[in-house]
Amino acid sequence: MTNSNASRVSTELTEAQIAVHWQEQELIQPPAQFVAQANLTDPAVAERFSLENFPECFKEYADLLTWQKYWHTTLDTSNPPFWRWFVGGLINASYNCVDRHLPTSKGKAALIFVPDSEDESHVSLTYQELYVRVNELAALLRDFAGLKAGDRVTIHMPMVLELPITMLACARLGVIHSVVFGGFSGQAAGQRIADSQSHVLITMDGYYRSGVPLDHKEKADIALAEAASEGQAVDKVLVWRRRPGQYLSNTPMVEGRDYFVDDLLRDYRGSRVAPVPMPAESPLFIMYSSGTTGRPKGCQHSTGGYLAYVTGTAKYILDVHPEDIYWCMADIGWITGHSYIVYGPLALGTTSVIYEGVPTYPDAGRPWRIAERLGVNIFHTAPTAIRQLRKAGPEEPSKYNHRFKLMVTVGEPIEPAVWYWYYEAVGKKQAVIVDTWWQTENGGFLCSTKPALDPMKPGSAGPGVPGIHPVIYDENGDEVPAGSGKAGNVCIRNPWPGSFQTIWRDPERYVATYYAKYCKDPQSKDWRDWPYFANDGAVLAADGYVRILGRVDDVINVAGHRLGTKELESACLTVPEVAEAAVVPVADEIKGRIPEVYISLKPGFSASAAIEAKAVAQIEAIIGKMARPKAVHIVPDMPKTRSGKIMRRVLAAISNSMSLGDVSTLANPEVVEEIRHMVQGEEPVAVKEAPEDIRRFGDE
Ligand code: WT7
Numbered sequence: 001m002t003n004s005n006a007s008r009v010s011t012e013l014t015e016a017q018i019a020v021h022w023q024e025q026e027l028i029q030p031p032a033q034f035v036a037q038a039n040l041t042d043p044a045v046a047e048r049f050s051l052e053n054f055p056e057c058f059k060e061y062a063d064l065l066t067w068q069k070y071w072h073t074t075l076d077t078s079n080p081p082f083w084r085w086f087v088g089g090l091i092n093a094s095y096n097c098v099d100r101h102l103p104t105s106k107g108k109a110a111l112i113f114v115p116d117s118e119d120e121s122h123v124s125l126t127y128q129e130l131y132v133r134v135n136e137l138a139a140l141l142r143d144f145a146g147l148k149a150g151d152r153v154t155i156h157m158p159m160v161l162e163l164p165i166t167m168l169a170c171a172r173l174g175v176i177h178s179v180v181f182g183g184f185s186g187q188a189a190g191q192r193i194a195d196s197q198s199h200v201l202i203t204m205d206g207y208y209r210s211g212v213p214l215d216h217k218e219k220a221d222i223a224l225a226e227a228a229s230e231g232q233a234v235d236k237v238l239v240w241r242r243r244p245g246q247y248l249s250n251t252p253m254v255e256g257r258d259y260f261v262d263d264l265l266r267d268y269r270g271s272r273v274a275p276v277p278m279p280a281e282s283p284l285f286i287m288y289s290s291g292t293t294g295r296p297k298g299c300q301h302s303t304g305g306y307l308a309y310v311t312g313t314a315k316y317i318l319d320v321h322p323e324d325i326y327w328c329m330a331d332i333g334w335i336t337g338h339s340y341i342v343y344g345p346l347a348l349g350t351t352s353v354i355y356e357g358v359p360t361y362p363d364a365g366r367p368w369r370i371a372e373r374l375g376v377n378i379f380h381t382a383p384t385a386i387r388q389l390r391k392a393g394p395e396e397p398s399k400y401n402h403r404f405k406l407m408v409t410v411g412e413p414i415e416p417a418v419w420y421w422y423y424e425a426v427g428k429k430q431a432v433i434v435d436t437w438w439q440t441e442n443g444g445f446l447c448s449t450k451p452a453l454d455p456m457k458p459g460s461a462g463p464g465v466p467g468i469h470p471v472i473y474d475e476n477g478d479e480v481p482a483g484s485g486k487a488g489n490v491c492i493r494n495p496w497p498g499s500f501q502t503i504w505r506d507p508e509r510y511v512a513t514y515y516a517k518y519c520k521d522p523q524s525k526d527w528r529d530w531p532y533f534a535n536d537g538a539v540l541a542a543d544g545y546v547r548i549l550g551r552v553d554d555v556i557n558v559a560g561h562r563l564g565t566k567e568l569e570s571a572c573l574t575v576p577e578v579a580e581a582a583v584v585p586v587a588d589e590i591k592g593r594i595p596e597v598y599i600s601l602k603p604g605f606s607a608s609a610a611i612e613a614k615a616v617a618q619i620e621a622i623i624g625k626m627a628r629p630k631a632v633h634i635v636p637d638m639p640k641t642r643s644g645k646i647m648r649r650v651l652a653a654i655s656n657s658m659s660l661g662d663v664s665t666l667a668n669p670e671v672v673e674e675i676r677h678m679v680q681g682e683e684p685v686a687v688k689e690a691p692e693d694i695r696r697f698g699d700e
Contacts, residue, residue: 025416027455030432034405038452040316049466051494057467058497061312065347066100067091068277075495081515081530082502083495084281085305092275093284093307094172097346098134099275101127109351113161114370116208116357125161137169139271140264145200145236149174149276152286154198156189156223158182158207158216159356162240163332164342166202171284174276178286181333184624186219190226192288195298196504197232204240206248210361217249280304286504287335289440289562298504299441306443307343309498313444314344317434317465318378319406319451327353327371328380335440336410340380359385364393371402380408383418384559387590390421397425404431406451411560412592413548419458437461437548439534443498447546460545469493471531472540477518483542487549487692490538491518491531537692550693559591561626568595571622575614577605580638584652585694586630594630596655600638607634635675642667648698654679656690
């Protein structure tokens with residue numbers, strides 16, 4: 001795995017360097033009125049954050065925070081790749097996001113909650129109120145639930161004010177929170193409870209989406225059963241109520257286990273809890289991310305390094321000023337929400353909007369009405385939402401007087417046509433766009449333009465953000481030169497403060513997945529020998545802009561939700577009739593990718609709509625509704641290599657009407673035509689160009 005040639009620049013074409021046909025787009029300059037007010041306008045930032053000034057450059061980010069004890073060592077590399085940032089420092093994240101703003105801003109809105117129903121008015125929570133509510137809940141968590149620094153708590157909640165309040169109450173105590181996306185099933189939550197060894201689950205009775213009340217507490221019982229089956233007992237379930245005093249769920253409360261938070265809080269009115277000084281290196285939270293080998297990976301994020309990094313990037317890349325009204329439409333249950341709804345914006349003392357509902361309810365004008373009404377001037381969302389809004393209401397944005405200074409796209413590559421709609425129709429050509437590329441593992445942005453300094457290039461994320469130095473390696477560890485037009489694996493040359501510290505309870509997998517591939521010397525204590533392998537394919541243009549192509553592993557990005565192929569397949573295998581399952585991505589106009597399922601049955605069973613429905617039901621139950629496949633195909637046999645490996649590449653080609661390539665070396669080539677016929681019909685359909693990640697899907 002070690003490769004001594006990693007730094008050599010290759011001149012020849014290797015097999016792994018896939019030619020990419022891509023029209024470089026024109027460059028678009030940021031609007032002058034944006035530049036005039038921007039936080040980062042000094043071009044010397046490039047020099048300040050150059051590799052020569054690494055790692056000391058990140059002092060600039062650490063100094064945006066208030067430390068209980070200042071740190072002495074910027075970066076400790078004594079045990080690579082387990083980097084330790086701001087060593088010796090003591091800090092509390094809740095203090096930095098709440099208490100420190102009180103002297104100047106206690107009456108200002110920290111959070112504004114926008115309910116699903118447009119008939120319900122929004123709720124503003126001032127920094128003073130946030131302070132009171134975080135303190136009271138922290139007292140409850142400590143005194144009633146018995147939680148202390150280092151304990152883990154699983155939080156399975158929808159998009160409501162009580163979610164950031166709960167996270168900040170944990171942070172105040174040094175309790176490690178593990179927030180599970182509310183749309184995940186009870187079983188998925190249970191797996192994560194078990195992996196993080198949480199004794200306490202914090203949930204909510206229900207919530208609203210598209211006008212429909214949803215029972216959420218019912219998932220808690222399933223989650224606890226799943227956790228118990230993996231040997232993890234949960235002794236308390238704390239249940240918030242969407243409307244205090246009214247119970248939205250049909251599931252009974254379990255005596256001695258389940259408690260309504262609003263009832264318990266009566267005993268803690270007026271309580272104050274001193275923010276616990278935590279070592280910079282202590283974990284702030286765990287966030288699970290799907291991976292190749294099925295089991296979700298618990299990305300463990302630090303307190304000091306993480307908070308410094310999200311604060312610095314929110315200030316310079318999102319251009320957050322304290323007086324802005326900032327709205328990120330992501331879910332707090334994903335890393336985007338942790339970093340750029342909760343921690344970054346609140347550490348900067350701005351106003352952050354939380355929206356309960358979906359972008360197109362009751363119609364595609366909703367986001368623009370919310371923006372106009374609240375005076376939102378920074379808007380943050382994902383390509384899947386932009387595509388959906390563009391399709392449902394291309395003319396809608398022009399009907400409203402919202403005015404954004406900056407807009408963000410994140411989560412998957414954005415097509416230039418969609419980018420232009422965002423820029424022209426939504427931004428009215430007055431807003432700068434940042435296309436931010438990063439991952440759950442990274443804590444904060446890796447690539448993006450610096451909004452006032454770099455021109456925008458539709459479809460390209462941009463150069464590394466300050467202090468991040470990207471490089472593209474081929475399979476041999478040779479550098480793919482900028483401007484070669486060839487794709488390779490995007491890596492980061494240096495560590496950075498926001499990076500995860502390890503995979504929870506699985507340090508070997510952390511090293512194996514992200515560092516082993518391009519490590520130049522496993523004995524080395526020099527960070528230069530340990531580039532971070534992002535597991536994404538990318539092309540580096542001559543101007544240093546990175547265009548992300550998508551995952552190199554078998555992860556399917558559905559509407560910004562990263563789903564593990566293996567997890568979906570395992571869900572299908574829980575259907576008793578199913579012998580084998582293979583899941584492939586299909587390109588979709590709105591969602592980016594949608595999984596399509598192929599299954600073969602055990603002997604004695606024959607294909608039926610009922611079995612297909614069971615596979616869909618299991619995927620929804622085990623993973624969540626967002627994983628619902630486009631189609632389930634019951635095939636007589638899977639296309640296999642002679643060694644018995646399922647050829648997912650061939651199935652992906654059939655599902656996406658791509659050319660099948662050479663299938664003659666398969667153990668059972670005849671089955672390929674049979675499957676093609678089942679999926680595409682009598683006549684072979686016209687062969688289409690598929691996106692790069694689909695073309696590469698299932699490659700060896
Ligand atoms: C994967 C990470 C942290 C952001 C939310 C998703 C893809 C992310 C971009 C972008 C092209 C992108 C990558 C990455 N991705 N942002 N701007 N352009 N692709 O976090 O669930 O950890 O997914 O999303 O493939 O590896 P995640």
